[in-house]
Amino acid sequence: MPRISVKVDGIAYEEDVEPRLLLVHLLRERLGKTGTPAGCDTSNCGACTVMLDGKTVKSCSVLAVQADGSDIVTIEGLAANGSLHPMQRAFHEEHALQCGFCTPGMVMAAIDLVRDTPDPSEEAIREGLEGNLCRCTGYCNIVRAVKRGAQEMGQAVKSS
Amino acid sequence: MxxxxxxxxxxxxxxxxxxxxxxxxxxxxxxxxxxxxxxxxxxxxxxxxxxxxxxxxxxxxxxxxxxxxxxxxxxxxxxxxxxxxxxxxxxxxxxxxxxxxxxxxxxxxxxxxxxxxxxxxxxxxxxxxxxxPPVIDLETALSPDSPKVHETGNQAFSVKITSGDLDAAFRDAPVVIDRTYVQQRLIGAAxxxxxxxxxxxxxxxxxxxxxxxxxxxxxxxxxxxxxxxxxxxxxxxxxxxGFGTxxxxxxxxxxxxxxxxxxxxxxxxxxxxxxxxxxVHQGRGQLQHIRLAADSDGRIRGLQVDLLADMGAYLMLVTPGVPMLGATMFNGIYKMDAYEFACKGVFTTKMPTDAYRGAGRPEATFAIERIMDELAAELRLDPIEVRRRNWIKHEEFPYTTIAGLTYDSGNYEAATDKALQLFGYDKLRAEQADRRDRGDPVQLGIGVSTFTEMCGLAPSRMLGEANYGAGGWEHASVRMLPTGKVEVVTGTSPHGQGHVTSWSQIAADALGVPFEDVTVVHGDTAISHKGMDTYGSRSLVVGGVAVLQACEKVREKARKLAAHLLECSPDDLDFADGAFKVKGTDSQTTIQELALAAFAAHNLPEGAEARLDSDATFDPVNYSFPHGTHLTAVEVDTETGHVKIRSYVAVDDVGKVVNPLIVEGQVHGGIAQGIGQALYEEAVYDAEGNLLTATLADYLLPSAADLPDFVTDRTETPATSNPLGAKGVGEAGTIASTPAVVNAIVDALRPHGVRDVPMPCTPERVWRALEGGRA
Missing domain, CATH: 3.90.1170.50 (Aldehyde oxidase/xanthine dehydrogenase, a/b hammerhead)
Incomplete structure (x- = not known):
């Protein structure tokens, strides 16, 4: 079995993995990172979205061996020093989650979107989140949250 | 506070x-x-x-x-x-x-x-x-030479309900509209x-x-x-x-x-x-044959509903009850002289159907709201006007409908007027006329849907009359912890609806304690020992009321303890902001202090138990009847069949609201799911009974890019069937949005000879309907 090294949410792991093991199963079944859920098996829903070396991937569509040597951030690693990431805060303020199952992937996708497009229009947000499905919210409040989160992320950049 | x-x-x-x-x-x-x-x-x-x-x-x-x-x-x-x-x-x-x-x-x-x-x-x-041999089609399943799903045959049940003189209503009626609609099977896809x-x-x-x-x-x-x-x-x-699944x-x-x-x-x-x-059990699955008789001024005389309901291969928990939840709803918000509902449950070799958001009521609302538009078109009346001429007026509540339900409260005029104003109805009609005149390949359609639903399931007595196997009460316990914190135990079982927050708000008010001091425990039969769980827009209107009533019992126990400790009569105490105060004095104690006093139990009234904890089981006397008016404008590309929702306005009346943020979220999500049925979703089985939509690549859920921002607002006519005045909101959006969208598409294409597009209204189906209209 191949041995891989990954860093997940700041912690280094070395694991022997079957070549077929998916990244999402490495995270959930082997490393106990159950904050990232698996929703569909066909990369349609986006619930399993994580950051791999700074860019979002759907972790059901990446083999664990492909992630060898990479730095992964999941929803569990976003809040720093007990303080929510601005996008997490914005989702709370705008009531952008109900059951919360799509939320980890949605938040990760939203952060990636805003890094590429710091001041996204409503249309850009809707297009940008097309690969992340939510069955509860009808997306209205998610769009509002991403706008708010983008503003707060922008201010955080300016003040740093 | x-x-x-x-x-x-x-x-x-x-x-x-x-x-x-x-x-x-x-x-x-x-x-x-x-x-x-x-x-x-x-x-x-x-x-x-x-x-x-x-x-x-x-x-x-x-x-x-x-x-x-x-x-x-x-x-x-x-x-x-x-x-x-x-x-x-x-x-x-x-x-x-x-x-x-x-x-x-x-x-x-x-x-x-x-x-x-x-x-x-x-x-x-x-x-x-x-x-x-597989059994797929509902109509042929009932023919005598059909292969059988079970040895007993393919009919699960047959029900007929009549009210008023249907023959008289249809005899010599100036207008009779006769339509068949298909409620496709849906996959809930939580x-x-x-x-x-x-x-x-x-x-x-x-x-x-x-x-x-x-x-x-x-x-x-x-x-x-x-x-x-x-x-x-x-x-x-x-x-x-969950959404029922x-x-x-x-x-x-x-x-x-x-x-x-x-x-x-x-x-x-x-x-x-x-x-x-x-x-996972699927939703909908009905073949609806609808006949409506009306006078030449648009007044409805009678409505005849003949359903084939697809049960699938077996009857699961409430499979046969789903079409029956629509049995008294096809008449919608309208008055009429006669009504008939007939339904046959049909076995097929497909996954069983069962509850899916709205369960029976979206199907009924779709049929009546679609045929009301057909009536309007037949009489060349505005679709809102024809509804106005038939709906129950606000001064007529409580109103016992032709189907036998008593709608306790509502104001359809107010919700509709507000929706029309937010929507900009007249301006959009002008744009529609302009596009028609210009022969614009992209036509504008305007769709309306007015609705009510029976929800807040439910009065146990009525469920018993309907042969349902259980009651419809809900239970809550309130535990006053020694430090004054409050544990609310509820029999409802949330899965996204925010009960922890809303129940905290109810308890905070009723007990006069800070919102932050309340926690809500649920979903474990060892902790929450009694409950009927969460479905049918019932949690707040039944379970929330149980929380309120349990808190009121805590307060009454606390009042007796306060009177004992403050050495006065219970009647001499005023309760405000969580404190009992002796009238006309500064002498007082808080309910949170009393929790500690009850825990210590050093000085209790004679015969009192060492606790303020209380519980309550609430069983409503009637269903609740939220209602609303939804309006949508869609652009239909007559060359490609593509439909784009341009704007959507929803004015809902869900009675008194505990948390407007949560209510709005429920409406948003409901609308999106109803739009899913109208435009995208269908569980497709081939002739051999293979499911062709077994992944989310084949079964299309609406994405953010497919939907517009929804404009939502409310009117507030309190329910009279429960002390919160709440009516329930979980299913409203789903019930209203499907017919609104299809009405809009047909409205756009009616000059092209189109009077229906089967759901989901995919580009191909819209295009085929146009081709049919041109033929």
């Missing part, structure tokens, strides 16, 4: 936003084994042999069972709603033994040391099938796939499962499996959406319990999305 009515941010969020979740599939037990199910690839076949010997030899495989191995102990999955005396409820083995009747039915299972080994071993099981984990200490069993109904499930599992109810604990941990007693739950009992080890099963599409 008033919490009720405040847009409180949710207490639930922080955990969900940081990944500290407890989805069933996240949970582990020491020594846990993993279950995988082998499912039938055929819609209808006799099982002539199952060979599991090769699978048993594979590494990591602990056990393999076929239907025959559990036939004596698996029981039959329950149907709790025998809607008529003639109903046929076939045996429904959780694991098929001799015959499979839908694609995806379980035929064998593997228990292994990890989920991958379990899945691998499925491929080593050999099943011999002798194909039998984002969290189902999962079940069962563990045992050899005596008692604990089941964690992704369910909406831990309490109902426990009772039913005890009845099906013989595991005594008191030795069975059911926990619904975090549940990622998790209102079920599933084969997988029963089998996991049996496997745990057989092996004495914890077992877990986690569903793949394809398994979910195949084998």
């Amino acid at each position: 008033t919490e009720v009515g405040k847009a409180r941010r949710r207490k639930e969020d922080a955990r969900l936003l940081t990944g500290r979740t407890r989805w069933t599939d996240n949970l582990q037990q020491p020594g846990m084994l993993h279950v995988a199910f082998l499912r039938s690839p055929m819609a209808h076949a006799r099982i002539t042999g199952v060979d599991v010997s090769a699978a048993r030899e594979l590494p990591g495989v602990v056990a393999v069972f076929a239907g025959q191995d559990v036939a004596g102990e698996q029981g039959s999955l329950p149907c709790a709603w025998p809607v008529s005396d003639d109903i046929v409820i076939p045996e429904h083995p959780p694991m098929a033994v001799t015959e499979v009747r839908y694609t995806g039915e379980i035929v064998a299972c593997v228990v292994a040391t990890d989920r991958f080994k379990a899945a691998d071993a499925l491929e080593a099981i050999e099943v011999d099938y002798e194909p039998l 984002m969290e796939p189902r999962a079940v984990l069962v563990s045992t200490d050899g005596d008692t069993f604990t089941m964690w499962t992704s369910t909406q109904i831990p309490h109902v499930l426990r009772v039913m599992l005890a009845m099906v499996t013989g595991v005594p109810e008191h030795q069975l604990r059911v926990i619904a941990p975090d549940v990622g959406g 998790k209102l079920q007693v599933t084969a997988e739950e029963v089998l996991c319990l049996l496997l745990c009992r057989k092996l004495g080890k914890p077992v877990k099963w986690a569903e793949s999305r394809t398994e979910g599409n195949l084998a």
Whole structure:
């Protein structure tokens, strides 16, 4: 079995993995990172979205061996020093989650979107989140949250 | 301090936003084994042999069972709603033994040391099938020469309800409209796939499962499996959406319990999305034949409804009850002289249908709201005007409808006027006329839907009259902890609805304690011992009221203790902001201090118990009847058939609101799901009974890019059937939006000779309807 090294949410792991093991199963079944859920098996829903070396991937569509040597951030690693990431805060303020199952992937996708497009229009947000499905919210409040989160992320950049 | 009515941010969020979740599939037990199910690839076949010997030899495989191995102990999955005396409820083995009747039915299972080994071993099981003819089409299923799903035939039940003189209503009626509508089958597709984990200490069993109904499930599992109810604990941990699909007693739950009992080890099963599409009960599935008779001024004389309802292969928990939830709703918000509802339940070789958001009421609302537009078109009246001429006026409430329900309150005029104003109706009609004049290839359509629904399920007495197998009450307990903090235990079982937040608001007001000092516990039969769970827009209007009433009992106990300690009569105490104050003095004590005094119990009134804790069981006297008016403008490309929703306005009247943020979120999500039915979603079976939409690549859920921002507003006519004045909101958006969107599409295309587009209104179907209109 191949041995891989990954860093997940700041912690280094070395694991022997079957070549077929998916990244999402490495995270959930082997490393106990159950904050990232698996929703569909066909990369349609986006619930399993994580950051791999700074860019979002759907972790059901990446083999664990492909992630060898990479730095992964999941929803569990976003809040720093007990303080929510601005996008997490914005989702709370705008009531952008109900059951919360799509939320980890949605938040990760939203952060990636805003890094590429710091001041996204409503249309850009809707297009940008097309690969992340939510069955509860009808997306209205998610769009509002991403706008708010983008503003707060922008201010955080300016003040740093 | 008033919490009720405040847009409180949710207490639930922080955990969900940081990944500290407890989805069933996240949970582990020491020594846990993993279950995988082998499912039938055929819609209808006799099982002539199952060979599991090769699978048993594979590494990591602990056990393999076929239907025959559990036939004596698996029981039959329950149907709790025998809607008529003639109903046929076939045996429904959780694991098929001799015959499979839908694609995806379980035929064998593997228990292994990890989920991958379990899945691998499925491929080593050999099943011999002798194909039998599938039964797919509802109409031909009832013909005498149709192949049979069950030996008893393909009719599950037949019901007819009449009110008024239908013959007189149709005789010499100036206008008769006759239409057939198809309610396609839908897949609920909650984002969290189902999962079940069962563990045992050899005596008692604990089941964690992704369910909406831990309490109902426990009772039913005890009845099906013989595991005594008191030795069975059911926990619904975090549940990622339900929409009715998790209102079920599933084969997988029963089998996991049996496997745990057989092996004495914890077992877990986690569903793949394809398994979910195949084998989670589906929604809708009706062929609706509707006739409406009217006078030449548009006044409705009578309505005749003739339904074929697709049951699928078996009757599950409330399968036959779903069309019956629409039996008294096809008349909608309108007055009429006569009404007839006839429905036949039909067996087919497809996954059983059952509750899906709205359950029976969206189907009914769709039919009446579509045919009201046809009536308007026939009479060349504005579709809003024809509704106005027929609806119950606000001064006529309470109003007993032709179908026999008493609508307690409502104001259809106010909701409609507000919606028209927000929508800019006249301006959009002008644009529509302009586009028609110009022959613009992109035409504008305007769709309206006015609706009400019976929800807040439900008065136990009425459920009994409808042959439902249980009551509709709800329970709450309030525990006053020694430090003055409050634990509310509810029998409702939220899976996204924010009960922890809303129930905290109700308790904070009723007890006069800070919102932050209240916690809400739910979804565990060992902690919340009584409950009827969450479905049918019932949680607030039944369960929320139980919370309020339990708090009121706490307050009355506290008043007696306060009077004793302050040495006055209970009547001399005023209660405000959580404190009892002796009238005309500064002498006072708070309810939180009294909690400690009750705990210490050093100085209680004679005969008083050492607690303020109280509980309440609320059973409403009537259903509640939220209503609303939804308007949408759609652009239809007449060259490609593409439909784009340009604007959507919803004005809902859900009575008194506890948390407007949560209410708005429910409306948003409901609208999106209803739009899904109108434009995108359909569970498609081919002629052989294969499901062609077994993944989310084939079954289209609306994405953010497919939907506009929704404009929502409310009118507020309090319900009179409960002390909160609330009516329920979970299903409203779904009920209203489907007909609004289809009405808009047909409205855009009516000058092209189109009078219907079957759902989902895909570009191809819109284009074909246009071609038909041109022909």
